Amino acid sequence: MTQSSPVSKLNIVVVGAGLGGIAAAISCALAGHSVTVLESAKELAEIGAGLQITPNGSRLLKQWQLPQSLWDAAAIPTVITVHRYSGPVLAREEKFDKNILAKYGSPVADLHRVDLQRALYQRAIELGVTFHLGERVLSLETSKPRPVVCTQSGHQFSGDLVVAADGLWSKCREEFLHAKTSPLPTGDLAYRIVLTLDDIKSEKLREWVKNPEVHIWIGPGAHAVGYSLRAGQMYNIVLLVPDTLPQGVAKDEGNIEEMQALFNDWDPILTSFLKEVKSVEKWKLMHRQEMDHWVSEQSNLVFLGDACHPMLPYLAQGANSALEDGAVLGALLGEIKSKAQLPYALERYESLRKSRGEAIVRETFLQRRDFHLPNGPEQEKRDQIFLSQLGKEIKGAFPSRWTCPEVQPWIYGYDATKEVEESCANEPFPPA
DSSP states (O other), X not given: OOOOOOSSXXXXXXXXXXXXXXXXXXXXXXXTOEXXXXXXXXXXXXXXXXXXXXXXXXXXXXXXXXXXXXXXXXXXXXXXXXXXXXXXXXXXXXXXXXXXXHHHSSOOEEEEHHHHHHHHHHHHHHTTOEEEESXXXXXXXXXXXXXXXXXXXXXXXXXXXXXXXXXXTOHHHHXXXXXXXXXXXXXXXXXXXXXXXXXXXOHHHHHXXXXXXXXXXXETTEEEEEEEEGGGTEEXXXXXXXXXXOTXXXXXXXXXXXXXXXXXXXXXXXXXXXXTOSOOEEEEEEEOOOOSOSBOTTSOEEEOGGGTSOOOGGGSOHHHHHHHHHHHXXXXXXXXXSGGGHXXXXXXXXXXXHHHHHHHHHHHHHHHHHHSOOTTHHHHHHHHHHHXXXXXXXXXXXXXXXXXXXXXXXXXXXXXXXXXXHHHHXXXXXXX
């Protein structure tokens, strides 16, 4: 994808240098616009855990020509397995990597968040994007045609458009809605664990890490996901369990013994990995109510990612959807011939993205329900659906949306660039 030169070059201010913010910056820069990114952190964090980038996201990373080093640092899972919490296999897809590539033309790539953020940042810099770190938003003025972002350091940043990509605790959202609200707890929290090969003594476990697969263990009120990172040199585990954090506490240091006790009767493979953990953090999983609109009345502020549709991690779509948002926004802004067409581009962005983003949010809650069923008749019925298709081509609705033939295609098969091309071909923007 080469950089284009629109007739009318916009000055765009992106608030937030997370994955969605930098993705939007890249996409808008490729569309020929001038982009400035504001980030509250004083440096881009060298911390984080794993991400599963599914084909709807990985095809964008390829289109944006991210460096080969990113793909060298990926782990491409060859198999995906769903286990009953105690270990027995409920579902297993062999040749998962080959099947995904054949269906969607782009892989599932398991990446360390740091590697992806670094690669996006490097590409954005190559495209001329300017970054200002340590700039926390204080206020946002959008009542006039040219919006102004004021930061706590006393600086002001003005442009033709502000892109709010500042996450779950979005200050831009607060300013837009004229209300200070907190995210809503879901009742779950996540323990996030990353182990290196050096952390792992057991040769059997080391072989698990070196041969990338995805394993999901589902049990009463909880589930766990494990997969390799960095070409089989690291292992990422996410434990999704009932929330025990106090109200108002979003993140805290986890107690290892407490964490291990929650999984005492689970698969010995999983508990063996947990015995290698030296420290862990637990994160309260939260969500937000849907917003009525993602675009301001003045057509000078637009939202993307967790700032408007925060996603629970049950389908690994938070990062992928943020990448999609950035891609669609930039591609639409590449279609405008004058600044007078900006409102049409933003209206089209909301119409293309809002329903999909919110549908995926709802699907994550359905996946949580199906993975967390308490022992009993519903769980037995679910497991029978799993086992009746074990080793066969899956037909119809399936409890794991990762391989469900009704859900997987509309999530993984989405092509953000193609959607914009088809939309603009079918319904061009009105003349400026």
